[in-house]
Amino acid sequence: MITASELTKRYGDKTVVSDLTFTVRPGTVTGFLGPNGAGKSTTMRMILGLDAPTHGTATVGDRAYADHRAPLHEVGALLEARSVHPGRTAHHHLVALALTHGIPRSRVDHVLDLTGLTDVAGQRVKGFSLGMGQRLGIAAALLGDPATVILDEPVNGLDPEGVLWIRNLLKSLAAEGRTVFVSSHLMSEMALTAEHLIIIGRGRLLADTTVDTFVRESGAGTVKVVTPEAGLLAQLLAAPHVDVTSTTPGTLEVHGTDAEHIGRTAAAHNIPLFELTPHAASLEAAFMDLTRDSLEYAAHLEPA
Incomplete structure (x- = not known):
């Protein structure tokens, strides 16, 4: 289990993470x-002890990462895949790690096979592709x-087969009772892989909930309405945060209200409805709706 309590990190006058729990x-x-x-x-x-919090604590299995006597047995992490000596082979890199923790060499062969690297285990890492x-x-x-x-953007550089592989791997690790914490910018992949979400924006917690609940309760869904009085109904539905197109x-x-409210509004004004169909939001739409005010780098498209 990973626990963050009031986790805060400042660099000078810039707060990167704020009171995160x-x-x-x-x-x-x-x-x-x-x-x-x-x-x-x-x-x-900060969870892995690579950066010291300005305030608050982060623990893995009820203790700080640095307090684990054999961290590789307790926590496996991928933050930067290319942080490997380019002159080493994949096999030698893993053997070196294993020797520092008393891990048997048979385990090296096992993870090489698990990750599909057995055939290239003797090649120098400098010749490896991103995937x-x-x-x-x-x-x-x-x-x-x-x-x-703990994996940071693990699908970067993977081909479609690799993306499917990591998806199934993460699910199998969780099914074994492990704690699996993974970041990604691919919302479509997170929708297929994750069950729970922790979402932050500008260093603050925005959501801590299941994927299903987050998508269901988001305001990003739309309702399709077919009516001969479309203009009148659009005027009646006009309200802050309601978008009618x-x-x-x-x-x-x-967008911004539900089918029940639309139906009641139409009924109150004797407006016939030929169709009233809710369309649930995707994880991507729900995420964009939640974080639109937390974007640090927002692009603006020029009109065609």
Whole structure:
């Protein structure tokens, strides 16, 4: 289990992580989401003792990472896949890690096979593609058969087969009762992989909930309405945070309110409805809706 309590990190007058409190529990894949610059990597670094918090604490298995006598047996982490001596082979890199923790060499062979690197184990890392480097980083994270796995953007550089592989791997690790904490910018992949979400923006906690609850309760869903009185109904639905658009005569797309409210409004004004269909939000839409005010780097498209 990972526990962050009032975790705060400042660099000079800039606060990168602010009063962050959450718990990552075993037996489930927990997605760690946030826009660029939200503080995800800094938070992971504080959990792993690579950065010292300005305030607050982070523990793994009820103790700080540095207090574990054999960390690789307790926590497996991937923060930067390319932090490997380029002259070493994949096999030698893993053997060197194993020797520091008394891990048998048979475990090296096991993780090489698990990550699909057996055939290239004798090659120097400098010749590895980004995807192969990611696989090696994951192999290193799993080397000590840890109870807790922390992965920062593990699907970077992986081909479709690799993405499917890491998805199934994360689910299987959680099913074994391990704590799995993984960050990603790929919302479609998180929707298929994670069960729980911790979302931050500008270093602050925005959501700590299940994927299903987050998507269901978000205001990012739309309702399709077909009516001969589309113009009148659009006027009646006008309200702060309600967006009504129409690309086809007689059809409305309503964002910001639910089908029940639309139906009651139409009934109160004797407006016939030919269709009233809610469309649930995707994880991506719900995430964008939640974090739109937390973007540190917002792009603006010029009109065509």
